[in-house]
């Protein structure tokens with residue numbers, strides 16, 4: 001890959017000048033357009049005529065992605081206590097030091113997996129209906145508990161988009177995902193996904 | 207000034223720029239967060255996969271809205287919307303949206 005250095009020349013189309021312009025690569029603080037802050041000191045292509053940032057070279061993208069990741073939002077839902085028990089059971093399967101972090105990891109892993117599956121939207125609807133229909137054997141009241149995570153902006157967007165195409169509320173998607181985790185990771189004696197998940201967690205924690 | 211680039215050549219050059227990470231993204235002073243190349247959920251590889259799948263009927267060409275002599279290539283495939291152009295020797299992406 002070709003890396004630009006500060007001072008290198010290029011060209012670009014400038015919105016302010018409404019023209020094709022000569023540019024120079026310079027370090028600049030560039031804000032996000034959604035008001036969530038800015039990325040400090042990244043190499044950007046700057047218009048020689050008006051001094052505005054007109055393009056971002058690929059080499060600055062990892063810094064932007066890291067900055068983006070730090071912008072966190074909270075994802076909250078009220079779910080039956082049994083859902084939390086399922087998540088905790090799944091977490092102890094993937095790590096000996098299971099913690100809240102692992103709950104989030106599991107939810108993120110399964111949400112992304114399903115969101116990328118062309119049949120994912122249909123499947124999550126089915127799973128949610130199953131979760132809703134699952135009643136305790138005796139007439140006992142299962143308390144509701146709050147599930148709360150800090151997630152990256154990008155994950156929140158992917159999650160919201162998945163909920164939208166599935167026609168479900170976010171809490172309903174979470175309940176469907178927990179249902180999937182139950183059948184994929186908690187119920188089987190030797191879950192097929194377990195080696196891959198343990199590997200991912202071990203890498204993450206190393 | 208910018209020579210005509212057809213669909214096949216445009217596709218090849220866009221893939222090459224993504225693979226070698228030699229592309230740039232056109233900006234208007236701010237980082238356009240809707241552009242998926244800036245996020246953590248879509249990689250260059252994902253975009254390459256979509257571009258590879260594009261056929262002639264998924265491709266359209268329009269003059270750049272500010273500089274009419276520049277052809278903007280537009281690809282629409284499986285809900286993706288990808289726009290790019292060339293200012294030799296550079297490849298600029300305008301949008302990668304879904």
Ligand SMILES: [Zn+2]
Pocket residue numbers: 014015016017018021047048049050051052
């Ligand atoms: Zn300018």
